[in-house]
Amino acid sequence: MLKKARKERHIWLDIMLTLLTLELMSYFYYGIRSVVLAAVCIAAASAAEIISIRLMKRKFSADDLTCTSDALIIALMFPAVMDYKIAAIACVFAIVVAKNVFGGRINMIFSPAAAAYVFVLTSWGRKLLQYTEPHVKTGIFEKPEVLVNSASHTFDLTGTFKHLDFEILLGNFSGPSGAVSILLLAVAAVVLMFRRSISAGAFLGTIFGTGFFAVVTPAVSSKADSLKYSLVTNMVLFAAVYIVSDVRIAPKRDYYAFFYGLFIGIFSYVLVLTGAKENAIVIVSVLFTPAALGFKNLEKRIEKVAEEHNEETMISEGTGREGEVTGD
Amino acid sequence: MFLINDLIALLAANLILSRALGTSTIFIAAGSRKNLMATACVITFFTTAGATAAYFIDKMLPSAVSDLRLLMYIIVIGALYVLLLTAVYYTARRHFDELRKYVHVSAFNCAVIGTLFTINERASMNGSTYDLGDYAGAGLEAGAGFIISALILTAAYRKLNSSKVPAAFRGFPAMLVYLGIISMAVYSLK
Amino acid sequence: MTERRKALMDGILGDNIVLSGLMVISPVIVCGDTLKNAAALVYAFSAITFLAVLISSFVPQKLPYTVKVIIYALIAAIVYIPVKFASKQLYPESIPRIGIYFPLLAVNSLIVFQTETKFFRMPRRDMMISLIFCILGFDLVMLVTGFLRELFAYGTINNHIVDMNTLTDGLSKPFGGFIFLGLMCGAYRFIRNAVQNDKSEVRSGTDVSYK
Numbered sequence: 045m046l047k048k049a050r051k052e053r054h055i056w057l058d059i060m061l062t063l064l065t066l067e068l069m070s071y072f073y074y075g076i077r078s079v080v081l082a083a084v085c086i087a088a089a090s091a092a093e094i095i096s097i098r099l100m101k102r103k104f105s106a107d108d109l110t111c112t113s114d115a116l117i118i119a120l121m122f123p124a125v126m127d128y129k130i131a132a133i134a135c136v137f138a139i140v141v142a143k144n145v146f147g148g149r150i151n152m153i154f155s156p157a158a159a160a161y162v163f164v165l166t167s168w169g170r171k172l173l174q175y176t177e178p179h180v181k182t183g184i185f186e187k188p189e190v191l192v193n194s195a196s197h198t199f200d201l202t203g204t205f206k207h208l209d210f211e212i213l214l215g216n217f218s219g220p221s222g223a224v225s226i227l228l229l230a231v232a233a234v235v236l237m238f239r240r241s242i243s244a245g246a247f248l249g250t251i252f253g254t255g256f257f258a259v260v261t262p263a264v265s266s267k268a269d270s271l272k273y274s275l276v277t278n279m280v281l282f283a284a285v286y287i288v289s290d291v292r293i294a295p296k297r298d299y300y301a302f303f304y305g306l307f308i309g310i311f312s313y314v315l316v317l318t319g320a321k322e323n324a325i326v327i328v329s330v331l332f333t334p335a336a337l338g339f340k341n342l343e344k345r346i347e348k349v350a351e352e353h354n355e356e357t358m359i360s361e362g363t364g365r366e367g368e369v370t371g372d
Numbered sequence: 373m374f375l376i377n378d379l380i381a382l383l384a385a386n387l388i389l390s391r392a393l394g395t396s397t398i399f400i401a402a403g404s405r406k407n408l409m410a411t412a413c414v415i416t417f418f419t420t421a422g423a424t425a426a427y428f429i430d431k432m433l434p435s436a437v438s439d440l441r442l443l444m445y446i447i448v449i450g451a452l453y454v455l456l457l458t459a460v461y462y463t464a465r466r467h468f469d470e471l472r473k474y475v476h477v478s479a480f481n482c483a484v485i486g487t488l489f490t491i492n493e494r495a496s497m498n499g500s501t502y503d504l505g506d507y508a509g510a511g512l513e514a515g516a517g518f519i520i521s522a523l524i525l526t527a528a529y530r531k532l533n534s535s536k537v538p539a540a541f542r543g544f545p546a547m548l549v550y551l552g553i554i555s556m557a558v559y560s561l562k
Numbered sequence: 563m564t565e566r567r568k569a570l571m572d573g574i575l576g577d578n579i580v581l582s583g584l585m586v587i588s589p590v591i592v593c594g595d596t597l598k599n600a601a602a603l604v605y606a607f608s609a610i611t612f613l614a615v616l617i618s619s620f621v622p623q624k625l626p627y628t629v630k631v632i633i634y635a636l637i638a639a640i641v642y643i644p645v646k647f648a649s650k651q652l653y654p655e656s657i658p659r660i661g662i663y664f665p666l667l668a669v670n671s672l673i674v675f676q677t678e679t680k681f682f683r684m685p686r687r688d689m690m691i692s693l694i695f696c697i698l699g700f701d702l703v704m705l706v707t708g709f710l711r712e713l714f715a716y717g718t719i720n721n722h723i724v725d726m727n728t729l730t731d732g733l734s735k736p737f738g739g740f741i742f743l744g745l746m747c748g749a750y751r752f753i754r755n756a757v758q759n760d761k762s763e764v765r766s767g768t769d770v771s772y773k
Contacts (some may be wrong), residue, residue: 099752100538129728145549145748147536153528157527159553166560167732314376321561328559330649331383334527341527392591392736396671399584439646442643443639450632457628476627480635480669482588489662544584545744546719552740559737 052149055291056110058241062162062232063116066222069120074124075181078221079132082119088132089115092139101142110149111139112211115288117157120222121279121326122164123175125188130168134160146328152292154333158283161326165343173197173322175218194219196277200320203264205273212276220323223282228304233285242289245298246305250284251275253309263317278316283325304339384562386517387487389555391488398525399545402478405526410471412522414456414478416515419487423511426488427504430495445488446480453479474548485509487530524554573695576758580703580743581750585671589663591739597720600708602649604701607667609645614638615693616674623682634677635703638668672696676712703746704724711742 070078097104109291115135122131142159143152159224164172175190182188195217207217215225223229236242255271262270275281288305290292295301308328315324387393394415401411425448433441453475458472478484491510496500525547532538532546541549579585583723586607593599611680618634625633642665649657676696681689712718715734717726732738 074536078517127728133728133730141549141745142553143745145538145541146531146546147534147538151531151534151536153531153550155554159556162553162557162560163732166735166737167730311376311380314373315380315561318373318377319561324561327557330553331561333554334524336477337527337531390736390750392588392739393666395587395591395740396585401693409582417665419607439643442642442668443636446632446635446639446669450635453632454628478629478633480670480674482669485669486588486662489665493662538748540755541744541748545747546749548584548587548740548744548747552737555740556732556735559735 047168052107052110053237053277055241056107056113058239059113060235061117062228062236063120063222065228065232066225067347069225069228070124070221073178073215074176074221077182077184077186077295078119078124081122081124081126081128081221082116084128085115085119085135086112086133088135089118089139092136093144096140096144097148100148102148103268103274107149111143111156112158114160118160121157121161121220121282121323122172123191124221125176125182125191127171129169130164130171134164137163139238147289149292153337154330155287155293157289158287158326158329159321162330165323165327174188175220177218178216181275192218194322195224197320197322199263199273199277200316200322205269205277209272212272214299219277220279220282223274223279226276226281229281231240231314232235233281236285236289242285243291243294243298243301243305244289245301246294247284247289249302249305249307250280250309251305252302253278253306254284254313254325255309257310257313257317261317272326274313274316278312278325280309280312280325283323283329287326287329293333293336295336296343300339300343307335380561382513382517383520383558385513386520386558387483387490387514388518388521389551389558391490393486393490394481394521395548395551397477397481397483398518398521399427399454399547401522402529402544402547405529407474407521408522408526408529410474411478412515412519414474414513415483415518417456418452418478418484419515420451420508420511422449422484422488423491423507423514424504425452426491426511427507430507432508438520441489441492446534449479449484483514483518487511490514504543521551525551540554569602571611571691571695573697573699574702575693576700576754578699578703578750579672579696580678581595582754583671584677584747586667586700587743588666589660590704591743592709592736593660593708594704594739595715595734596712596718597705598653598707599659600655600704602653603663603667604704606645606649606651606660606664607670607700607704608697609648610638610641610667611670611672611697612693613641613645614668614676616690618673618677619682619686619689624679627678630678631674635669636674638673639665642668672700698738707739707742707746711738 060345066352067082089111093108095102097108119131119133119139138156138160142154144155146153162280173194175194176182177186177192193209195205196219211217213227217224233247237247254274258270258274259267263274264270288308295304308325312325315321380442384390388395392560397411402410413448429444429448433444456475457472460475461468464471491507494510527530532550533543537546571706572580580587580590589603593603614637617637621630621633646664681693684692709719713724714730715738717724717729732740
């Protein structure tokens with residue numbers, strides 16, 4: 045139990061470190077506004093967590109700090125100029141409705157960040173999908189003068205992506221404040237996978253599913269471009285790391301997690317291709333929650349059958365030996 | 373690709389997730405996984421057979437007396453109710469006591485009557501192009517939607533009823549929020 | 563208050579049909595997004611349920627269960643006709659918005675199932691009191707839901723604009739209804755458990771497994 049708790053804290057630390065790196069990049073592109081947004085999200089999520097844990101008559105422990113990583117994921121999926129009030133509501137929704145109503149971190153069903161993102165999308169979709177250009181720094185209480193659509197939106201609708209590969213790697217294109225830094229995300233994915241802080245199976249499944257379909261049914265004339273842009277747009281990489289591969293949600297065994305990720309990748313790619321649905325992967329990851337639960341149920345059943353089989357084998361071996369002894 | 377799109381369309385047209393039709397029934401059936409799937413199957417029978425019969429009612433009923441539609445639908449569902457119970461009695465007499473509770477719970481509810489009214493609404497928008505096949509197909513689709521919702525609920529059944537869920541939310545309230553979040557994701561796909 | 567009287571009046575708070583029994587929740591989820599819709603549904607539900615259950619109480623109890631249920635549904639469908647006619651005069655704006663949920667009130671669990679499992683097992687006078695309180699319980703939930711959802715989703719109270727600068731549009735949608743009702747149900751149980759020190763689960767008043 046102690047080992048499990050320590051592992052949970054290590055995972056949280058790993059995730060937080062990579063998220064803070066992304067936040068740093070966001071600060072570089074969008075200025076202090078993105079940092080304040082993250083702080084608002086963390087404060088709102090922490091307050092919601094503390095209050096709801098009190099209502100649940102439990103003690104707040106260091107493990108409950110996972111709410112801060114969820115809050116940071118939410119902040120990084122939002123435009124840097126997102127209304128603070130909406131960001132705070134989203135975090136409260138994530139912690140109270142998508143997490144603690146079901147029992148909190150010990151009985152997770154949805155990814156809180158993904159559920160909160162979909163909630164904001166359905167209520168304040170316009171504010172969520174309008175961004176400032178990189179290097180446009182907005183003051184803490186200033187209103188942005190010019191808002192633009194994301195590069196993903198333009199790509200989904202027109203199939204064009206007017207940015208150099210170097211810009212793509214550094215995240216120098218309009219989009220969610222933390223979900224566009226591709227190089228950092230790729231490094232974070234590798235580090236987190238090797239440290240087993242995310243589900244490697246789910247991550248690889250998502251990337252493989254999206255990539256495979258991007259090659260088989262390309263979104264643009266060149267298959268290589270289709271593969272490249274399908275992976276870097278629509279928050280695919282970000283969601284693959286922090287939402288789909290969340291160890292609290294994804295199936296435990298890599299084999300099942302791979303298929304879970306694969307289906308999410310395929311479905312979200314098809315939605316983007318046929319319906320130009322921006323950031324479809326987040327919505328699909330919420331929709332696939334029952335699939336993740338189904339896989340987990342299957343895992344449990346297999347484990348149970350295996351245990352029963354082992355017990356039976358041990359008993360029969362024991363009986364055999366007894367027989368041998370009696371025979372002697 | 374088309375299969376995925378069809379599946380998404382089926383989810384988006386799901387009467388429980390998009391219109392909350394049959395929510396009470398799915399919660400009644402949620403007592404156990406077996407109940408849930410059996411009720412879903414019986415409801416599919418009622419929606420499909422009921423929709424087929426509703427085609428003739430809609431064709432014959434003058435619009436001036438459209439308020440009588442409910443009465444007609446109830447007569448049809450009532451007849452199907454008796455027919456199904458009789459069929460179960462003669463074909464599976466040994467299991468009759470076990471099976472009849474599914475028939476009782478599936479006959480008169482929002483899922484079945486709501487489906488008939490939804491199909492009627494759709495037909496009146498499409499005019500004369502909506503034929504018997506469309507009615508039966510829509511009934512079957514609604515039933516399939518109910519089965520999908522039952523599967524969605526079944527997957528989370530253990531977690532939603534776990535002792536880890538706060539006592540106030542354990543069971544139905546958690547199920548409502550769970551279905552709400554899934555419904556929200558379905559809505560955002562539209 | 564005597565136990566008997568308390569049991570009869572439980573329909574409002576102690577054993578609310580929506581929050582405790584999860585009955586008739588579809589109209590609350592979909593149509594309970596404004597106070598006007600809520601008022602129209604309150605009227606329709608109260609009239610249809612009261613009249614249908616009252617008339618149904620005269621159906622001979624010796625008839626088989628299936629036949630009785632069909633007769634109750636038929637009675638409700640007949641009661642629906644004059645109620646709908648009157649609604650068109652009283653709530654002309656709300657009727658199109660309520661749409662198919664209006665006729666669905668006629669097959670609500672209170673009429674189809676609760677009659678057999680609860681009401682018709684009581685003396686007629688007790689039945690009437692219990693029925694009225696059950697209906698009032700629904701009305702209360704419907705009005706509170708309509709009021710709060712209208713306030714937070716549209717920033718109005720009964721169509722009058724209120725100074726709200728952040729509106730949660732999603733609350734007016736069916737998924738908002740699901741989540742709102744789920745939270746309300748949890749809050750209701752939390753308060754009830756605190757007041758009554760009662761740890762019982764939400765019942766399903768439409769259980770027919772004994773039949």
